Amino acid sequence: MEKKEAFADFMNNGVDGERDVSRARHKAVKKIAKKAVTVAKSLAYDRLYSRQGTKEGEKDVFKLERAREKRTRDLGVVRCIRDENGKVLFEDA
Numbered sequence: 001m002e003k004k005e006a007f008a009d010f011m012n013n014g015v016d017g018e019r020d021v022s023r024a025r026h027k028a029v030k031k032i033a034k035k036a037v038t039v040a041k042s043l044a045y046d047r048l049y050s051r052q053g054t055k056e057g058e059k060d061v062f063k064l065e066r067a068r069e070k071r072t073r074d075l076g077v078v079r080c081i082r083d084e085n086g087k088v089l090f091e092d093a
Contacts, residue, residue, distance in 0.1 A: 003033045 006029045010022040048064075051057035080088045 003029045006030075 003026075006022070006026040010019070010026040013019045013022045048057065048060055051060065083089055
């Protein structure tokens with residue numbers, strides 16, 4: 001939340017001197033947030049690796065692989081197309 005506030009302050013500041021100060025604050029807060037994310041990811045992977053030999057660990061690995069496959073899947077089927085009014089367009093076959 002602090003990172004969002006720092007970014008908003010940086011973007012809304014128009015005065016050069018204040019803008020430089022807010023930019024420096026945003027960079028510092030962003031660096032702290034990146035480190036927190038890195039630590040959290042590291043802990044999550046450590047837990048995953050420690051449970052790897054168990055049945056739950058195998059389920060976790062397959063769950064990760066399913067999610068990875070879903071992200072890379074190409075949307076080949078278009079389910080519906082809506083017009084500007086939100087009405088579903090269809091054609092009788």
